[in-house]
Amino acid sequence: MRIPPPPPVHAGPRVAATDPNPFQPAPARIMRVLDLVPDIRLYDLRFEDPELAQRFAYRPGQFIELSVLGFGEAPFSLPSSPTRPGILQLGIRRAGTLTSYLFDHVKEGDTVGIRGPFGNGFPVERFRGHDLLLVGGGLGMVPLRGLLRFLIDLRHDYGRVILLYGSRSPDQMLFRDELESMGRRGDAEIKLSVDNTAGQPWSGEVGVVTELLDLVELDVARTFAVACGPPVFYKFMLAKLVDAGFGKDRIYLSLERRMECGIGKCGHCAVGYTFTCLHGPVFSYWDAINLPELIYT
Amino acid sequence: MQILRMKTELLPELVTALGAWGAVWAPVEQAPEVFTLERISDPTRARPDALRTILPFKKLLLEPSLVMLEGGRGAPPTVCGNGDRGRQVLLGAHPCDIHALRILDLLLLSDYADPYYRWNREQLTVIGYGCWPDDKCFCHSLDTSTSDSGFDLFLTPLAERTLVAVGTSRGDDIVRANAHLFEAATRQDTRDYLVRLRERRHAFQLELDIADLPFVLELKSEDPVWDEIGARCLCCGSCSMVCPTCSCFDVRDVLDPDGRARRVRTWDSCLHRDYAVVAGGHNFRADRADRVRNRYYHKQSAFVREFGMPSCVGCGRCIENCPTGINVVEVFQHVRGDA
Numbered sequence: 001m002r003i004p005p006p007p008p009v010h011a012g013p014r015v016a017a018t019d020p021n022p023f024q025p026a027p028a029r030i031m032r033v034l035d036l037v038p039d040i041r042l043y044d045l046r047f048e049d050p051e052l053a054q055r056f057a058y059r060p061g062q063f064i065e066l067s068v069l070g071f072g073e074a075p076f077s078l079p080s081s082p083t084r085p086g087i088l089q090l091g092i093r094r095a096g097t098l099t100s101y102l103f104d105h106v107k108e109g110d111t112v113g114i115r116g117p118f119g120n121g122f123p124v125e126r127f128r129g130h131d132l133l134l135v136g137g138g139l140g141m142v143p144l145r146g147l148l149r150f151l152i153d154l155r156h157d158y159g160r161v162i163l164l165y166g167s168r169s170p171d172q173m174l175f176r177d178e179l180e181s182m183g184r185r186g187d188a189e190i191k192l193s194v195d196n197t198a199g200q201p202w203s204g205e206v207g208v209v210t211e212l213l214d215l216v217e218l219d220v221a222r223t224f225a226v227a228c229g230p231p232v233f234y235k236f237m238l239a240k241l242v243d244a245g246f247g248k249d250r251i252y253l254s255l256e257r258r259m260e261c262g263i264g265k266c267g268h269c270a271v272g273y274t275f276t277c278l279h280g281p282v283f284s285y286w287d288a289i290n291l292p293e294l295i296y297t
Numbered sequence: 298m299q300i301l302r303m304k305t306e307l308l309p310e311l312v313t314a315l316g317a318w319g320a321v322w323a324p325v326e327q328a329p330e331v332f333t334l335e336r337i338s339d340p341t342r343a344r345p346d347a348l349r350t351i352l353p354f355k356k357l358l359l360e361p362s363l364v365m366l367e368g369g370r371g372a373p374p375t376v377c378g379n380g381d382r383g384r385q386v387l388l389g390a391h392p393c394d395i396h397a398l399r400i401l402d403l404l405l406l407s408d409y410a411d412p413y414y415r416w417n418r419e420q421l422t423v424i425g426y427g428c429w430p431d432d433k434c435f436c437h438s439l440d441t442s443t444s445d446s447g448f449d450l451f452l453t454p455l456a457e458r459t460l461v462a463v464g465t466s467r468g469d470d471i472v473r474a475n476a477h478l479f480e481a482a483t484r485q486d487t488r489d490y491l492v493r494l495r496e497r498r499h500a501f502q503l504e505l506d507i508a509d510l511p512f513v514l515e516l517k518s519e520d521p522v523w524d525e526i527g528a529r530c531l532c533c534g535s536c537s538m539v540c541p542t543c544s545c546f547d548v549r550d551v552l553d554p555d556g557r558a559r560r561v562r563t564w565d566s567c568l569h570r571d572y573a574v575v576a577g578g579h580n581f582r583a584d585r586a587d588r589v590r591n592r593y594y595h596k597q598s599a600f601v602r603e604f605g606m607p608s609c610v611g612c613g614r615c616i617e618n619c620p621t622g623i624n625v626v627e628v629f630q631h632v633r634g635d636a
Binding site for chain 2: 074258
């Protein structure tokens, strides 16, 4: 499987795969819309240009900018894996003008605009031959799912793959069936937890996701940790991972910022000395510590 | 580099001749000591010697509000050509402006080159002009008080004549097409130029110590000094608008009643309150102090890490235009504990 190498930041000019004009979206057709949980949907998309649909390669953890002219543009991470080219997936929560328009008016068969891929993505080359601990909270499962599928599709390149994922309640859990079957098949070690069962049937753990870490035996010396979740999740999870013995440069996280242009120009995602869209959204915890305001304010 | 001389009285004739290279833009005095960058129709109104225009040249490259894409609602958008301003001549670019132009090039023409900027940049002719500092200039502290490239022609006024440096092939074209305006520079011109250079060096009144400033800022990142400055700052964004290197923008879609839509890019400032708001409403820099600090850190620390130099060129526009009198030099002196 060939995915693009980690993009060098200033080794040579980077060009967006979708168009030489990085502000110009390429039309993509919505092939399928699936309700994951209330107010979060999975969209399958395919570029209308068949050549671009096949050529469009990305790294797990990169993001794209999706737009509908007249209703705005926003960044989204990809829950699909580049090991399965042709169809892109996006996990979208109803949050603002654009996403409300998508939820209310855009149907299967409609066309939207996509620019990208942007950002650095996870250092999957560095992960090769190591165990991977993926920890996710809430919507953080969206980029993690892309990485998880990538690791499983290239199973022999990696050691143990462990996923710890927590959500508020069973009906808020993203990709629940898929994750449970992955666990049953033995593709990955999957541990799920909910803050409370809300009276719904549930066979996993109950409690905060950080507690799942106590349930797994880890060889931290040969493991990389990848964390994705809301700010409060990072606050507790990162401390817990460090306590578990992870070096701060062996913990990676993916951050949300206001990435308007995606190409290091508009300035909105600037944090510390860097642009989240060019140097991130994936940072090691070590980098994060050294950037003011990076994780939470 | 070819160095020529021109009788200063011939300047209006040169301004007229420059019209062959595009629309000529130069400072024009709108009120005593108030200059704006305007399109020149009457060559005698051009004042390339004016120290600073309110808005810098960046308005010639990226308009304050620019339609990037347009199309029918929901249809694939097409590039709007309105941002293409055609060939333009910037007359009166001071060394700080020329350095600022280079900084914008670094930012906008490196990775994911900005085609809207590139259109106008490639069509821009830069005619530099040697200036004389006032009490708000601190370019010498940032090593941007002189420039030996980045212009097509550079004019330095000496008594009754102007020294003309030819920087590019296009500059040479201008000289050759107007050969009657120019003559070879003399050794006296060189001597006078060097005297001017020496006297100009001593004319600076403002000093900004940027030695290890990124590290000093690192040390002071949690310092209450930012709260003090934040309390004074109105977060109006004037400093960003007048800054020759501030190029942040906001992208908004505009939907017309007839269903036509435009994607519009507008100058923005990191001091505006909603600048760092993400989906769901969280604001990563809700406090004024955080936003003020971010702006200074971006200029003097972030850009240094990224490109090896600060993105401030010491033009003094932000000092001149701050409604509450915040002075960038005093801010850094204060941060260092010098004042």
